[in-house]
Amino acid sequence: MRPIYNLRISKAGLGFNHNVLKSMMKRPMSRIVIFVLTFFFFFQCTGPDEPRFSFSDKGRIAPEFSSGQAFKYIRTQVEFGPRNPNSPGHQQTRDFLYSELQQFAGERNVFLQSFVHEGYEGETLHLHNIIAAFNLESSDRIVLAAHWDTRPRAEEDPDRPDDPIPGANDGGSGVGVLLELARIMSENPPPIGVDIIFFDGEDYGETGDLQNYFLGARYWGNNPPVPGYNPRFGILLDMVGGEGAVFPKEGYSIRFAPSLVDAVWDVAAELGYEELFPDREGALVSDDHVIVERTTGIPMINIIHHERSEQGGALFPPYWHTHQDNMEIIDRDVLQAIGDLMVELIYNRI
Numbered sequence: 001m002r003p004i005y006n007l008r009i010s011k012a013g014l015g016f017n018h019n020v021l022k023s024m025m026k027r028p029m030s031r032i033v034i035f036v037l038t039f040f041f042f043f044q045c046t047g048p049d050e051p052r053f054s055f056s057d058k059g060r061i062a063p064e065f066s067s068g069q070a071f072k073y074i075r076t077q078v079e080f081g082p083r084n085p086n087s088p089g090h091q092q093t094r095d096f097l098y099s100e101l102q103q104f105a106g107e108r109n110v111f112l113q114s115f116v117h118e119g120y121e122g123e124t125l126h127l128h129n130i131i132a133a134f135n136l137e138s139s140d141r142i143v144l145a146a147h148w149d150t151r152p153r154a155e156e157d158p159d160r161p162d163d164p165i166p167g168a169n170d171g172g173s174g175v176g177v178l179l180e181l182a183r184i185m186s187e188n189p190p191p192i193g194v195d196i197i198f199f200d201g202e203d204y205g206e207t208g209d210l211q212n213y214f215l216g217a218r219y220w221g222n223n224p225p226v227p228g229y230n231p232r233f234g235i236l237l238d239m240v241g242g243e244g245a246v247f248p249k250e251g252y253s254i255r256f257a258p259s260l261v262d263a264v265w266d267v268a269a270e271l272g273y274e275e276l277f278p279d280r281e282g283a284l285v286s287d288d289h290v291i292v293e294r295t296t297g298i299p300m301i302n303i304i305h306h307e308r309s310e311q312g313g314a315l316f317p318p319y320w321h322t323h324q325d326n327m328e329i330i331d332r333d334v335l336q337a338i339g340d341l342m343v344e345l346i347y348n349r350i
Contacts, residue, residue: 065339146174147202173241221295
C-alpha cells in the first residue's frame, strides 16, 4: 500500500516563438518604454502609511470566482502536453498565457521576460517569465505568482520515471486560478494594484540540486524589469487544485511574514474553509517565494498543498511528481476555495 504522502525535502528543442517576438518588436518602442516607465513611477511609491498586512472587512461584495473556468484553463494547459522547458507544450503554453493575459490586462500591460539558462548535459533552456499588471493607477500593489512549467521527469513514479509529467496540479492549478482572477479583474477593476507573475523553470532541477530549481524567480529577482518595485506583499500559489488538499501555514512564509500568514488564514476561516487552511504550522518548503524574498526583500507567502512529517520534513500527495498528476485529480471544490479567498482579499480586505 502506498503511503498517503511522499517525503519531499524541497519543492523544488524550443526556440523563441518568432511570431510573438516579432509582434513585440513591431510595437513602437515607446509602448514598451511607457510600460516600464509607468511601472517605475508607481512602484517607487511605498503606498499608504497603514501597515502592509492590515486587513479589514470593507463591506464590499467580491466578484464571483468560477472554479469551472479555472478548471478549463488547467485542462487547456494539460492538453498542450508537458510544459517542461524546450518542449512543444512549453512553447504552446507560453503563447497561450501571453495571449490570454493581453486580452485581460491590455497589450501594454503584459511583459514577456525571456532569458536562457544552461541546464544539464549542456542543454540551453529558453525560459520566459510572463508578467501582467492590473490597475496601474494605484501605487498600493500586491503580487500574485505561480509557476507555469512542469517537471521534466517523474522520479516518484515507477512507470516511466524519466518522462515529463502532465502537471495538472503542480504547475497547472496555480496558473488556472490566476488566469481566472485575471479574467475577473478585466471585468471588475480591482481597488488595488495587482501584478501577476507566471514564473518559468521552477521545477527543472534534479532531486537535491536546488540551484537548478526556481530559475524564473531567480532571474526575475536578480534582473527586476521594474526598478524599485515595492508591493505590500506577494502570495505564491503552488499545487492548489488537487484532491485531498490541505494548506497548513508553510514554514518559510511564517518566517517572512507571520502576521500576513495569520491574516490570510483568518480570512479563509471566516469564509468557511478552516479545514483546508488549518491553524497549524507546516513544513519548510523551498519554493519560488523563498527566492523572491531573498533577492528582493518582498515578503511573499506560499499557499501549497503539503503536510509536515513527524520529523519536520515536507510531505506531498501521492500523485506528486508522477504521471497521475493529471486532470483526474483536480478538485473543483479546492479551486473554488482558493479562488474565493483570493477575490475576497483583493476586493474586500486589502
